[in-house]
Amino acid sequence: RDVRFRRAVREVLAEYTLTPRGPAGATLPFEVEVGRGTRNYVVRVDPSWREAARCDCPDGERHVTTAGASLCKHAIAVLLTCEAQRHQLIELFL
Secondary structure, three states: OOHHHHHHHHHHHOEEEEEEEEEOOOOOEEEEEEEEEOEEEEEEEEOOOHHHHHEHHHHHOOOOOOOOOOHHHHHHHHHHHHHHHHHHHHHHHH
C-alpha cells in the first residue's frame, strides 16, 4: 500500500489528468476519468461509502477485496484530490 500511495502522488497527481464525468451530487456516486493520453481509466466513488472506490484499470480489477475496494494508484489519487472523500482511504489500513 505504501508503494501505491507513492505512485499515486509521484505519477498520477503529477502526470495524469483527472476529469470528473457527469454531475457530482452530495450523495450520488460520481466518476472521474484518469489518464495521460494512451489509456484512460474510470474511478467510481460513492460518497455515501456504501461501495468502496473502484477503478477499471487492470491493477484495480486484480485487487478487488471482499469489501469491493480496488484502491490502485488511480483510485488513491482521486480520493486524495476529493477532500470530502479522503476518509475512504482508511480502507487501505483495515
